[in-house]
Amino acid sequence: MILVGMRDSPYVRRVAISMKLMGLPYEHQLVSVFRHMDRFRAINPVIKAPSFICDDGTVLMDSTLILDYLEHCVAAGNGLMPPGGEPRKDALRLIGIAMAANEKNVAMVYEKEQRPADKRHQPWLDRAVEQVHAAMGLLEEAVKVAKPWLGGERLNAADVAVAVAWRFCQYYNAAEIPAARYPALVAYSARAEALPEFAAVPLD
Numbered sequence: 586m587i588l589v590g591m592r593d594s595p596y597v598r599r600v601a602i603s604m605k606l607m608g609l610p611y612e613h614q615l616v617s618v619f620r621h622m623d624r625f626r627a628i629n630p631v632i633k634a635p636s637f638i639c640d641d642g643t644v645l646m647d648s649t650l651i652l653d654y655l656e657h658c659v660a661a662g663n664g665l666m667p668p669g670g671e672p673r674k675d676a677l678r679l680i681g682i683a684m685a686a687n688e689k690n691v692a693m694v695y696e697k698e699q700r701p702a703d704k705r706h707q708p709w710l711d712r713a714v715e716q717v718h719a720a721m722g723l724l725e726e727a728v729k730v731a732k733p734w735l736g737g738e739r740l741n742a743a744d745v746a747v748a749v750a751w752r753f754c755q756y757y758n759a760a761e762i763p764a765a766r767y768p769a770l771v772a773y774s775a776r777a778e779a780l781p782e783f784a785a786v787p788l789d
Contacts, residue, residue: 586611589625590618590634595687595753596648597635598786603652603745605782607659649684652742665742672736676743679727679735683746686720686754689713694757714761717754721767724751728773740780748777756788 588604588611590597604611616625618634629636629644637645637654645651656664667673693713696705724747727735734740735747751774754762764771777783 586640587614587638588612589614589616589628589636589638591615592786593753593756593788594634595691595749598753598788599648599745599749600635600637600651600655601786602749602782603665603742604655605785606665606740606745607655607663609655609658649680665740665745667736667741672741676736676741679724679743680746682720682723683743683750686717686724686750689716689720690750690754690758690762693717693761714758717758717762718766721751721754721762721770725767725769729769731773733776740777744777748774748783752778752788 586604586609588597588600592598592601592615601611601613614628616628616634618625618632622632625632625634625636628638629646631646633646635646635648635651637651639645639654645654652666656666667676693710696710696713728747731744732738735743747770751767751770755764755774
């Protein structure tokens with residue numbers, strides 16, 4: 586199994602950390618959708634990170650769909666997604682919030698780094714900032730009661746999604762989303778990033 590994409594993508598990092606937590610061996614090819622576009626196109630014509638090459642050569646994309654596939658590649662009990670009931674519903678809710686935060690954070694990065702300054706639309710950027718604050722406010726309340734993780738003693742898929750989203754946000758958009766407003770997320774992130782599976786996939 587081959588994971589393709591850079592670690593500074595929250596979507597790539599989410600998959601990489603999840604695979605380590607599930608004990609799934611994989612090769613990670615650090616290919617950029619910007620700097621290595623032709624190489625990425627040869628792997629996946631859509632040029633979307635992460636892309637994931639299965640053992641039979643099938644190429645999957647979208648972190649949520651890749652992880653859904655991988656949940657069925659591990660023995661029962663070794664997956665990260667709660668199998669059903671309220672725990673699954675709770676995890677899906679938090680993953681959805683984290684992924685929405687990722688979407689808006691990535692959009693902010695593109696607006697600041699890819700769009701020419703004279704083409705930027707400040708009202709649109711302000712709206713994205715507001716949406717990220719809304720998402721982080723909901724996640725702040727969730728992690729306040731983590732014991733020590735969102736599902737209890739064992740870290741699950743929601744923990745990976747939330748921790749990765751917060752780290753990405755602070756790496757790129759700390760000026761717009763100041764950490765001081767979210768002390769519980771800061772402490773929660775520090776716990777997650779100290780785990781060897783997170784440390785092995787640095788956001789750089």
